[in-house]
Each structure stands twice: as structure tokens, then as C-alpha cells.
Amino acid sequence: MPILLEIIATTAGDCAVIERHGGERIELCSALALGGLTPSAGLVAAARAATSLPIMMMLRPREGGFCYTDAEFATLLYDLEFGMTQPMDGFVFGCLCEDGTVDQVRTRHIVEQARGRQTVFHRAFDVTPDPLAALETLIDLGVTRVLTSGQRPTAIEGADLLRALVEQAAGRIEILPGAGVRPENVAALIRRTGVTQVHASAGGVRLDPSTGAQPGLGFGGQAMAEGEGYRVAEAGIVAALRREIGERG
Numbered sequence: 001m002p003i004l005l006e007i008i009a010t011t012a013g014d015c016a017v018i019e020r021h022g023g024e025r026i027e028l029c030s031a032l033a034l035g036g037l038t039p040s041a042g043l044v045a046a047a048r049a050a051t052s053l054p055i056m057m058m059l060r061p062r063e064g065g066f067c068y069t070d071a072e073f074a075t076l077l078y079d080l081e082f083g084m085t086q087p088m089d090g091f092v093f094g095c096l097c098e099d100g101t102v103d104q105v106r107t108r109h110i111v112e113q114a115r116g117r118q119t120v121f122h123r124a125f126d127v128t129p130d131p132l133a134a135l136e137t138l139i140d141l142g143v144t145r146v147l148t149s150g151q152r153p154t155a156i157e158g159a160d161l162l163r164a165l166v167e168q169a170a171g172r173i174e175i176l177p178g179a180g181v182r183p184e185n186v187a188a189l190i191r192r193t194g195v196t197q198v199h200a201s202a203g204g205v206r207l208d209p210s211t212g213a214q215p216g217l218g219f220g221g222q223a224m225a226e227g228e229g230y231r232v233a234e235a236g237i238v239a240a241l242r243r244e245i246g247e248r249g
Helices: 012-020 041-050 070-084 104-114 123-127 131-141 159-169 186-193 235-248
Strands: 004-009 025-028 055-058 090-093 118-121 145-148 174-177 197-200 203-208 222-224 227-233
Touching (some): 004 227, 012 025, 012 227, 012 235, 025 041, 041 055, 041 070, 070 104, 104 118, 123 131, 123 145, 131 145, 131 159, 145 159, 159 186, 174 186, 186 235, 203 222, 203 235, 227 235
Parallel strands (some): 004 025, 004 197, 025 055, 055 090, 145 174
Antiparallel strands (some): 203 227, 222 227
16 A cells, blocks of 8 residues: 655745655644644745645644643634635644543534544644543544654654554544654554554754854754754655655555
8 A cells, every 4th residue: 555655844945845755745834843833824825835735734832732721722723713714734733631631622623623624633642641542532523633653752662552553543543653754764664553654854954054153052943063053854855755665665
């Protein structure tokens, strides 16, 4: 069975690179160093103009967890309302209760407001106390897909749980493994889990030359000898992932 390759984009340029080098679906977000936050209106428009690939828009109002205040959830809903006015193909989100279980009320509301577009419950799933029960909850709520590392730091480490989730899902919901997916392990991940799609950052670092005069100062990017860098989707990594999937997946 063909394996679908989803890649993270944080710029319109990323979207073009992903499409050109073999990606088949995009997760669009900002602030990937914070785990990925909601993209701006400008980024949404520019990304859509840059690619014909399906785009999944992140809905995450802040970093540091998934139990949102009423005001934070209202912000998420405003962003969803905006996203529905755009040609986005789906939405990526995760809402949990204080005990780490799936917030069924908020999740149901998001699925309803998405009105038939794809809904992806992201790695908030990986901190749920009972992942098998959480999967059944998401199936009942009509979520399209779960992005998960199998509750481990990387998907390859969580391969056993990922396989169990695939078997339990039995086609009722899609299982999308992500976290630490690289060309050197993607074939093994597919083989060990039985998944039909994978999610990767394929990230590299590009220097912002404006920071070179004061390399000791930090502005939230990645420290480099010449200054500070920012994350990009790396064409060579996207192509290598596609090649490994095509050859061995």
C-alpha cells in the first residue's frame, strides 16, 4: 500500500519545497520550537497560494500543554472560524481535561464546527493516561486522524503502541506517527507499525545574516557560529524520506 508523507511547514517557502520534493500533505503551523502554534492569517493565505497539496491548519493558542482556559479556547474557535473561510483541508488540535483525558465537549464542538473538513487530534494524545480508551473516545467523536508518537519521545520508540493503535483502530480512524521520523528510520517504523502514512519535520536551519554582528544575542532562533538561524523544511530530507518510503515502505 502506498505510504503518504506529511511534512510540517512554517512558511510559504516550505510549502513549495515540500510539494517539489515528494511531500503529499502539509501541516501548517508557526513557532515549531514551541511545539507548533496557530499560523497567522498571512501565513495561511501565502501557504495556500504556494501549493496545491492538502493543508492541515494548526489550532493551538499557546505552548505548554492542552488544558485551555475559556478565553484560550475562544481564541482557538476564532482561529477555526477564520480557517473555515480559507481553502484549508483540515484542522489540527488537541483539547484535554485537567486529568489528561480527552475533553469530549470541546473536541465534539471543534469537529462539528469543522463541518466535514478533516480533523486531526495531535500529540496531546500522547499524554492521555489510557491511550486505548482515548482512541475509542476520538473514534466516537468522529475525529479523522490521530497524530501520535506512541506516547514516547519518538515514534520509533513508541512503535509497539503505534502498532496496537493501528490494530485497534481497524480503519475506523487514521493513525499518523510523528516525532523523530527521519530517512534512516522511516522504513523500520512503517514495517514495525503497519501504518499507511507518516509525519515528519524534515527540518534544517538557515542563517539569518542580520544577526551576525551580535552573535551573542538571542531572539528565539537556533544559535549558530555566524549568528542565529531559523527552521526551514529541508529539500534533501523531504526527498530522502520520499525515497526511503518509495523504496522500502
